[in-house]
Amino acid sequence: MSYQKSIFIILEKELCTVYLYEDGFKLNELEPVQKIFHFHDYSFDLFQGLIHGLKQFNLPVGRYFYGISADCNPILVRHFKKVFKGSNNLGVKAVKLKFAQIYLKYADIYFSGHYYMTDFKPVYEMSFPFFQKSVAWGESNYSLNWFYLAYSYYFGLGTKIDYEKGYKLFEKIVESNKSTIIVGDALYYLGFAHKFGFYVEKNPSKAIPFFIHGKELQNQKCMEELNS
Numbered sequence: 559m560s561y562q563k564s565i566f567i568i569l570e571k572e573l574c575t576v577y578l579y580e581d582g583f584k585l586n587e588l589e590p591v592q593k594i595f596h597f598h599d600y601s602f603d604l605f606q607g608l609i610h611g612l613k614q615f616n617l618p619v620g621r622y623f624y625g626i627s628a629d630c631n632p633i634l635v636r637h638f639k640k641v642f643k644g645s646n647n648l649g650v651k652a653v654k655l656k657f658a659q660i661y662l663k664y665a666d667i668y669f670s671g672h673y674y675m676t677d678f679k680p681v682y683e684m685s686f687p688f689f690q691k692s693v694a695w696g697e698s699n700y701s702l703n704w705f706y707l708a709y710s711y712y713f714g715l716g717t718k719i720d721y722e723k724g725y726k727l728f729e730k731i732v733e734s735n736k737s738t739i740i741v742g743d744a745l746y747y748l749g750f751a752h753k754f755g756f757y758v759e760k761n762p763s764k765a766i767p768f769f770i771h772g773k774e775l776q777n778q779k780c781m782e783e784l785n786s
Contacts (some may be wrong), residue, residue: 565622566653567616569638572631576605577657658696662703665689669706669715686716705740712747712756721757742777747770749783 566577570600623640626635627650628678647660648656665688672678689710708727711720722746730743749768751758765783 566656567622568622568627568650569624569630570627570650571629572634572674574634574638582680594624621622623648623653625653644733654695657702658692661688661692661695664691665703665706665784680715682710682716686710686714687692701735701737704735704743708744721751723749723752725757738775739777742772742780745775746777746783749780753783 566609568575568577608725624638624647650748667684667685668681668688669678671678676684685706689703693707696703704727708731710716711727713719728744728748728751732741732748735741735744745768749765750756752760752765752768753762754760766777769780769782769783773784
């Protein structure tokens with residue numbers, strides 16, 4: 559089976575980082591994104607070398623995407639555009655979000671167990687590092703990757719139990735996420751921590767406001783806690 563290849567290039571300050579992304583899952587690969595090489599200089603000769611390096615992957619012209627950070631050296635950008643005419647500029651945030659989505663995809667495969675190579679059983683030792691990488695690439699996106707990373711810390715799925723890290727991640731989700739479903743679940747686990755004394759002092763009365771807030775967001779688990 560052949561896989562479509564794309565090059566992602568991120569320009570930041572005076573650093574050019576090049577990644578190879580293969581759109582497909584090879585059974586002998588754990589990394590869907592491979593860091594190819596760095597350039598710490600912005601001379602034209604190095605960009606000629608970059609073009610030569612990309613040819614080894616047999617990429618047709620235009621099969622690459624690049625992002626530029628706000629503080630990127632303008633000389634680097636000018637040289638880059640001179641060599642890579644007509645390339646697709648996604649912007650650095652879009653590129654990072656794309657990587658976050660890629661890693662979340664593979665984390666879900668192992669976390670859910672929907673994968674024949676694992677006999678359709680969860681493999682948390684594999685899902686946890688993918689959740690970590692997804693969060694690292696999508697720092698401002700407190701979405702499912704943050705939630706399941708927090709959940710993994712709470713219950714020791716693929717890592718040692720760390721209630722503090724899990725609790726703080728759930729807090730960030732509540733503060734920053736717009737999804738009522740994800741926030742409702744995060745509120746439940748914050749209340750859960752107070753009810754049973756995970757990271758915070760055990761105090762069931764302090765759990766109630768979290769459950770009430772979750773109920774307002776139609777979270778079923780919070781409703782059940784308040785009715786128990």
